[in-house]
Amino acid sequence: MIELLITERCTQCNECVAICPSNVFDTVPGGAPVIARQTDCQTCYMCEMYCAADALFVGSNAQAPEPVDEAAIIASGWLGQIRRDSGWGEWAADPRYRNQQWYMGEVFKRGFGLGNIRRVDMTETDSVNKRLADLHAERVATYKPEDLAVNINQRQLLVDTADRATFIKPGDIVAPFSLPEADGGQVVLDELLANGPAVLVFFRFAGCPACNIALPYYQRQLHPALAARGVPLVAISPQIPERLIEIKERHKLGFFVASDTGNALGRNFGITFTANEESQRAMAAKGADLGQITGTGTWELPMPAAIVIGQDRVVRFADISPDWLIRTEADPILRIIDAVKGVAKAA
Numbered sequence: 011m012i013e014l015l016i017t018e019r020c021t022q023c024n025e026c027v028a029i030c031p032s033n034v035f036d037t038v039p040g041g042a043p044v045i046a047r048q049t050d051c052q053t054c055y056m057c058e059m060y061c062a063a064d065a066l067f068v069g070s071n072a073q074a075p076e077p078v079d080e081a082a083i084i085a086s087g088w089l090g091q092i093r094r095d096s097g098w099g100e101w102a103a104d105p106r107y108r109n110q111q112w113y114m115g116e117v118f119k120r121g122f123g124l125g126n127i128r129r130v131d132m133t134e135t136d137s138v139n140k141r142l143a144d145l146h147a148e149r150v151a152t153y154k155p156e157d158l159a160v161n162i163n164q165r166q167l168l169v170d171t172a173d174r175a176t177f178i179k180p181g182d183i184v185a186p187f188s189l190p191e192a193d194g195g196q197v198v199l200d201e202l203l204a205n206g207p208a209v210l211v212f213f214r215f216a217g218c219p220a221c222n223i224a225l226p227y228y229q230r231q232l233h234p235a236l237a238a239r240g241v242p243l244v245a246i247s248p249q250i251p252e253r254l255i256e257i258k259e260r261h262k263l264g265f266f267v268a269s270d271t272g273n274a275l276g277r278n279f280g281i282t283f284t285a286n287e288e289s290q291r292a293m294a295a296k297g298a299d300l301g302q303i304t305g306t307g308t309w310e311l312p313m314p315a316a317i318v319i320g321q322d323r324v325v326r327f328a329d330i331s332p333d334w335l336i337r338t339e340a341d342p343i344l345r346i347i348d349a350v351k352g353v354a355k356a357a
């Protein structure tokens with residue numbers, strides 16, 4: 011169970027807040043996050059994995075807290091051990107530690123099980139990131155080590171090398187665009203904004219397992235709330251419309267699903283990437299070609315992103331995730347929408 015957050019080491023990056031599948035941490039404006047719900051911890055160790063400052067300590071007792079002495083933990087050399095032994099961050103290039111995350115399989119499985127035991131009322135626990143963490147835990151438990159390593163390495167590389175300075179951000183002005191919709195017709199920005207703000211969510215492609223978790227989640231938790239506020243939602247992938255229809259029909263999505271031809275919009279927003287050679291080789295070995303799957307002829311995909319655009323075409327919110335197993339929850343999007351519409355009403 012999470013026992014310690016060492017504020018002197020913390021860089022306030024809030025990665026632990028974002029990654030925790032149990033919502034254990036709360037952010038603190040201008041400060042280090044706090045452990046707000048310790049007993050909700052699944053002992054999955056993900057926060058330790060993602061804390062590049064080695065400021066967190068998760069104890070091995072998954073059932074109950076076991077208070078620890080901060081000075082003793084710092085002196086123990088345990089801080090950062092799991093990142094190192096798993097070959098993450100600065101250890102990724104060190105052949106002694108590379109790709110050893112599957113040693114954590116049993117631990118992740120236990121966290122997965124605990125999460126399921128607690129998941130009694132799904133309406134209270136319907137978090138896209140919890141579901142994606144479950145997907146990852148399942149892969150840790152079932153994938154061949156070499157396949158798991160390719161997946162983890164690609165995601166970690168994206169997190170480490172993403173050029174965040176190029177990402178679309180609040181205050182940017184979005185140029186008019188028109189995208190083909192999976193059902194036919196066009197999604198036109200000016201029409202989306204006719205009555206107020208609009209929400210865009212970028213996803214990878216119709217066959218992506220994580221996108222098949224994220225889009226139904228948005229159908230349940232975001233689309234009805236946006237529709238009640240009169241706000242359109244558009245899910246966007248570079249996949250050609252003829253293949254995007256599959257995911258729209260599979261999940262009976264009530265919102266627009268549009269094709270970003272040639273990744274033009276994604277590139278304009280600075281959020282596309284091309285899979286590394288290791289990933290391309292691994293897919294090719296299974297007879298899969300992403301360019302054929304998407305119909306684009308390339309391996310370029312967008313990073314998952316949620317973007318709120320005001321009626322004046324000014325971006326009000328942009329959350330881009332280099333790791334495709336982390337996506338924007340519905341709540342922050344709805345809070346921004348309410349703030350934007352509140353401001354518009356008051357003006």
Ligand code: SF4
Nearest residue numbers: 020021023024026061
């Ligand atoms: S991940 Fe580590 S450095 Fe970042 S906010 Fe959490 S404790 Fe602080």
Ligand code: SF4
Nearest residue numbers: 030051052054055057
């Ligand atoms: S160990 Fe897992 S569940 Fe516990 S605080 Fe860290 S990320 Fe959250």
